[in-house]
Amino acid sequence: MSRWIQDGDNVDITNERKKGTFDTERMSAWIHGGPEVLKRRREILSFVKSIDDFKDPVPTEFMSREERILNNARKVVAMTDNTDQIDGSDFFGEGMYYQALTMGRDLHAMSLHYVMFIPTLQGQTDDEQLDEWLTKAISRAVVGTYAQTELGHGTNLSKLETTATYDSATEEFVLNSPTITAAKWWPGGLGKSSNYAVVVAQLYTKGECKGPHPFIVQLRDDETHMPLKGIRLGDIGPKLGINGNDNGFLLFDKVRIPRRALLMRYAKVKPDGTYVAPAHSKLGYGTMVFVRSIMIKDQSTQLAAAATIATRYASVRRQGEISPGKGEVQIIDYQTQQFRVFPQMARAFAFMAAATEIRDLYMTVTEQLTHGNTELLAELHVLSSGLKSIVSWDTAQGIEQCRLACGGHGYSQASGFPEIYGYAVGGCTYEGENLVMLLQVARFLMRAAEGVRKGSAKLADIGAYIGKTGPKTSRLTTHYHYTDADLVADLEHAARKQVFRAYDRLKKAQEHLSPEVAWNSVSVELAKASRWHVRVYLVKNFLNKVALAPQDLKFVLTDVARLYAYDIITSSIGAFLEDGYMSSNQMNEVKEGIYECLAKIRPNAVALVDSWDYDDKELKSVLGRRDGNVYPALLEWAQNSQLNRSDVLPSHTKYLGPMMKDARSKL
Amino acid sequence: MSRWIQDGDNVDITNERKKGTFDTERMSAWIHGGPEVLKRRREILSFVKSIDDFKDPVPTEFMSREERILNNARKVVAMTDNTDQIDGSDFFGEGMYYQALTMGRDLHAMSLHYVMFIPTLQGQTDDEQLDEWLTKAISRAVVGTYAQTELGHGTNLSKLETTATYDSATEEFVLNSPTITAAKWWPGGLGKSSNYAVVVAQLYTKGECKGPHPFIVQLRDDETHMPLKGIRLGDIGPKLGINGNDNGFLLFDKVRIPRRALLMRYAKVKPDGTYVAPAHSKLGYGTMVFVRSIMIKDQSTQLAAAATIATRYASVRRQGEISPGKGEVQIIDYQTQQFRVFPQMARAFAFMAAATEIRDLYMTVTEQLTHGNTELLAELHVLSSGLKSIVSWDTAQGIEQCRLACGGHGYSQASGFPEIYGYAVGGCTYEGENLVMLLQVARFLMRAAEGVRKGSAKLADIGAYIGKTGPKTSRLTTHYHYTDADLVADLEHAARKQVFRAYDRLKKAQEHLSPEVAWNSVSVELAKASRWHVRVYLVKNFLNKVALAPQDLKFVLTDVARLYAYDIITSSIGAFLEDGYMSSNQMNEVKEGIYECLAKIRPNAVALVDSWDYDDKELKSVLGRRDGNVYPALLEWAQNSQLNRSDVLPSHTKYLGPMMKDARSKL
Numbered sequence A, B: 001m002s003r004w005i006q007d008g009d010n011v012d013i014t015n016e017r018k019k020g021t022f023d024t025e026r027m028s029a030w031i032h033g034g035p036e037v038l039k040r041r042r043e044i045l046s047f048v049k050s051i052d053d054f055k056d057p058v059p060t061e062f063m064s065r066e067e068r069i070l071n072n073a074r075k076v077v078a079m080t081d082n083t084d085q086i087d088g089s090d091f092f093g094e095g096m097y098y099q100a101l102t103m104g105r106d107l108h109a110m111s112l113h114y115v116m117f118i119p120t121l122q123g124q125t126d127d128e129q130l131d132e133w134l135t136k137a138i139s140r141a142v143v144g145t146y147a148q149t150e151l152g153h154g155t156n157l158s159k160l161e162t163t164a165t166y167d168s169a170t171e172e173f174v175l176n177s178p179t180i181t182a183a184k185w186w187p188g189g190l191g192k193s194s195n196y197a198v199v200v201a202q203l204y205t206k207g208e209c210k211g212p213h214p215f216i217v218q219l220r221d222d223e224t225h226m227p228l229k230g231i232r233l234g235d236i237g238p239k240l241g242i243n244g245n246d247n248g249f250l251l252f253d254k255v256r257i258p259r260r261a262l263l264m265r266y267a268k269v270k271p272d273g274t275y276v277a278p279a280h281s282k283l284g285y286g287t288m289v290f291v292r293s294i295m296i297k298d299q300s301t302q303l304a305a306a307a308t309i310a311t312r313y314a315s316v317r318r319q320g321e322i323s324p325g326k327g328e329v330q331i332i333d334y335q336t337q338q339f340r341v342f343p344q345m346a347r348a349f350a351f352m353a354a355a356t357e358i359r360d361l362y363m364t365v366t367e368q369l370t371h372g373n374t375e376l377l378a379e380l381h382v383l384s385s386g387l388k389s390i391v392s393w394d395t396a397q398g399i400e401q402c403r404l405a406c407g408g409h410g411y412s413q414a415s416g417f418p419e420i421y422g423y424a425v426g427g428c429t430y431e432g433e434n435l436v437m438l439l440q441v442a443r444f445l446m447r448a449a450e451g452v453r454k455g456s457a458k459l460a461d462i463g464a465y466i467g468k469t470g471p472k473t474s475r476l477t478t479h480y481h482y483t484d485a486d487l488v489a490d491l492e493h494a495a496r497k498q499v500f501r502a503y504d505r506l507k508k509a510q511e512h513l514s515p516e517v518a519w520n521s522v523s524v525e526l527a528k529a530s531r532w533h534v535r536v537y538l539v540k541n542f543l544n545k546v547a548l549a550p551q552d553l554k555f556v557l558t559d560v561a562r563l564y565a566y567d568i569i570t571s572s573i574g575a576f577l578e579d580g581y582m583s584s585n586q587m588n589e590v591k592e593g594i595y596e597c598l599a600k601i602r603p604n605a606v607a608l609v610d611s612w613d614y615d616d617k618e619l620k621s622v623l624g625r626r627d628g629n630v631y632p633a634l635l636e637w638a639q640n641s642q643l644n645r646s647d648v649l650p651s652h653t654k655y656l657g658p659m660m661k662d663a664r665s666k667l
């Protein structure tokens, strides 16, 4: 039966696993990309388990920040010492898995080194610079980060305040932070770990500002690791999550760096100070799409972890009776519980499908570009910004639903949820603040709507629906006969309607306002249009994937995909009832469809989450343990508490004890 | 103008304060209950500021758990040493304010002592017991907690596993934890601070189980504070929030306690073991309503704090341009930003209004009860359960929206948000898990619906709408002419519709299922009905309060109340469009109403949040500072980071440094 069953497991969870109507191993292979991939995952897992340096002396929840930082540094060195164990070119697959197993969910001293520093060097240096810096970075002779955001500016890069003023006398740039708000703020690993950074600063030469440019800057002494002269930097303090990382601040007091510190792939400054503008506008899209596809994979992995924990726990937690006298039920039997947890599981499936698809699309587009075909590029860029925004937000909300569904124990760090949430929700803000991203998507949508209205739209697949004429009313009869095509048509109707609602309002506002003020005055509607655009894509993509799944997996995946789609529809009922596109009866059918999906998923729920193939080492949750034996494990976990190191704490000896003694003496 | 303006303040925030169109001092008085109350608040504030023991040596975010526990113990002793400074009978007002100022948002060693231990003694002891224990508790000769929840059982009290078996030979009860799941788990202050607890255990006498009963139990030695024989207890480990509290676990190994440890106000056990059942069923409703009205006040205070931080920060943060070349705008000028933050402010106002109302209703009901009038009791009990659920969830979501609206800096603990969220969201789980509460509300609603259908309904004010026949279609023409009465009628329509939708589905399900299984099969719909029931109350109550407000405050409060109501309507558009109750055009009017409210609130936003009268000492947020000078304060705050105590960390010396050195040597 299920490979997840072992002797000594909690009986309820074993029974759930026996109930599963499909082969979890085949499902895992479908999810992760084939049996070969699964085999490799397990090799990596046993390697990681075999290395002592990857073990945490106590669960990381019990460590102070200093202890976490130290623990992470040990592990990251071990991790990068052993990269020969994985296929480094497969960062999306083996790389992310290896890192999750070794480092957990925390960021570490070299996160930015790999995610931003090296890619920036690869993208922005000229050949000579590449030679020098890439060698150093890859060999780990330096640890770098990416310092762009400042105290005063994140979203609006054009107003960064750090200056790099060229001095042709010495052929140097002078880096300076003219104000407090110019302090670099947030870069991962900047506070204590990195000794180099790519610093984004306003380039001044010959008295003119040329806008923000990237410079490679040494921050700390090679030998002593002390900050170099004129450089003030440190940790920015504790955060909602990722406290094992030393996100830092950085101020420059007229620090001189060589002319060749400017990364010169595109723009250049000649020795005499002449500025050479980039030959072609930056083709940065590709990398951004790739980084975001990684983020989407990462977010879906966090949501799937949360759904795994909540589903397994719901199958072992017994609380209350449904039929009096028949004994306490597993809470997974409550319809409200299913309604809380299963849609999160469905979202995780949908987001994983999107992550793979975006990665593949990225490959296609890169390939097309080599033939000069840029057709898909803009839409894809837009889509990945939108996906980043929707996926990170739905993930955050979903994680919290899963946590709350575990009652009191969900609130304990033993559950893993507080860490999962703190880590994942950061994704709503970095790599482009979510609302700002949605407004960018809206620019594309408004251009598309304009094109459609003017009859000149050229829309590739992703946005094609904007130019389509769909049915006047939904073709839904009963949810049993609701085809994928009809469902998609209904969602496209809602999306299109919102796109044009926003467009028409924008046009109307432009009648009496400047284009920009008009834009702001309808921006809430614009953001809504973007959400619809992305959600339609998510559903379509998921349904398409499921349609191609092997027959023995398809039936249960269909329940999951339908739940995902119906949940979107019933969360915005108004969009479908408006103007009689759907009748109340049709909407009732969708609601019934949800209840039907919940009931059908119920017996397969544990098997579905098992299929994601989380090892306990990756899941890091007492509530989500494979074996379901949560209660003894909770008791054992709690023994690690810092407060349990002694029976009587100084808080008693110094304050509460004397207070009580005094009162007793007066009784 | 505004009392909030001072020299040296950030110019943007001062300008906002000058824009305000009403007197913040009068608004504060309206919110808090009159100028006298404000005066008292400020007296309490200056007292607290004058006492050294209330000062935190560093911001608490930088403390380890051990340090927090110690710091809290010092402060709580000082706080309770000085209770003569406040009117102790006014816990809802002066008590909560005093505690917020001294203790911050964390719970402390004596939270449960005051919130549960003493009230339980007051409610459950007989006169002799009251004499003995209340004296000890109030004089602080003992510190107690309330130990009910176990590892295995929280919601379903009837299945608690701790046993108290009467031994008539020695006239003692034997307390025992027969299984691991019987371990008490979660009680606040149980781990290390308390030496006494009210323990809820299954009472066995003469071989029969009489169900869960409360016992007063000594846990630790008076002098040494060591756990008594047979008692194993400790801290349950770190949590999402309230880590300054030692929520604990507790296991009994056949611990003998005297017969009189059973709290005997209602049930008794005679020396020979005869069980005397309670004469009348417990009238516990009153206390529960009171505790929940405190929770609602507390939750609204947290949401208001979040809205204050986000609003003030949005007025000093400048990012991006709306009109090109016109300079960066305050982010509060973005419509999307207003749409994120202002509805949270409106909710906080609505919830505060509900908290006061529930407290007053509680008084009325208590008064009515003395005349044997129980008419309102059930409805009020139900309402307070429902409110607890809706308010805590909307608060949690609202806090996160406010946090995300602050971009990167919202993620830092400097913002205060991580602590506010971690603290407040606990309220979704304790005092009755939210979904379980909603299902309790639904029982009342289904009885009401049944009564209406059978023509026998007796519904007091709160649920009267269930029996009313409203208009067939909404009377809304334009949002300018939308009266409170029409608005309420529309909301009541939606609520009633969902109540009967759930009822009809329940009846239909009961045709082929047992009543209990049928109940479960429609429970998602039941919970929805409960949400509507509570939200209708929240809107009605808020509108009523505003209608009675002084003229000079009413206009801006009306904008706030309308925003709250319109936000509810547009979040459930389907409920109004269904069956043509509203047309798309009418719904568009509501949407326009929202945009209008946002624009009207815009110039008053800072003044509105100022009116809540948060001192920086209470707000504890670098982003929400009164003076708006957030950037230098962020830099200063960060210097406290544990990691900034030395320039070079062991993580470098031990791991990263050698790694780089090794690589350099090979270059």
Ligand SMILES: Cc1cc2nc3c(=O)[nH]c(=O)nc-3n(C[C@H](O)[C@H](O)[C@H](O)COP(=O)(O)OP(=O)(O)OC[C@H]3O[C@@H](n4cnc5c(N)ncnc54)[C@H](O)[C@@H]3O)c2cc1C
Residues within 6 Å of the ligand: A112, A146, A147, A148, A149, A152, A153, A154, A155, A156, A185, A186, A187, A188, A242, A247, A426, A429, A430, A431, A432, A433, A435, A436, A439, B317, B319, B320, B321, B331, B334, B336, B337, B404, B405, B406, B407, B408, B409, B411
């Ligand atoms: C965990 C974490 C890690 C990070 N790591 C790094 C790093 O390694 N290196 C680095 O350089 N930076 C890093 N950052 C910074 C991050 O990139 C920025 O915080 C992010 O880009 C958001 O910008 P902001 O903070 O300026 O938000 P703001 O722009 O100030 O956002 C505040 C509010 O204003 C609104 N807003 C802003 N502009 C507009 C607009 N034009 N229209 C409408 N609304 C608007 C937003 O929607 C938001 O509600 C990190 C941040 C976090 C939280």
Ligand SMILES: Cc1cc2nc3c(=O)[nH]c(=O)nc-3n(C[C@H](O)[C@H](O)[C@H](O)COP(=O)(O)OP(=O)(O)OC[C@H]3O[C@@H](n4cnc5c(N)ncnc54)[C@H](O)[C@@H]3O)c2cc1C
Residues within 6 Å of the ligand: A317, A319, A320, A321, A331, A334, A336, A337, A404, A405, A406, A407, A408, A409, A411, B112, B146, B147, B148, B149, B152, B153, B154, B155, B156, B185, B186, B187, B188, B242, B247, B426, B429, B430, B431, B432, B433, B435, B436, B439
């Ligand atoms: C911060 C905090 C402080 C606390 N302090 C104390 C304290 O001082 N003293 C004390 O004794 N306890 C305390 N508790 C425990 C708290 O009272 C319980 O956690 C709470 O009552 C929820 O119960 P549970 O944990 O058993 O949740 P569960 O009942 O296990 O809930 C898990 C899931 O099951 C669902 N569920 C359960 N029953 C039903 C049902 N009948 N129908 C439908 N769904 C159902 C819930 O909706 C939820 O989704 C505290 C808890 C927290 C988080």
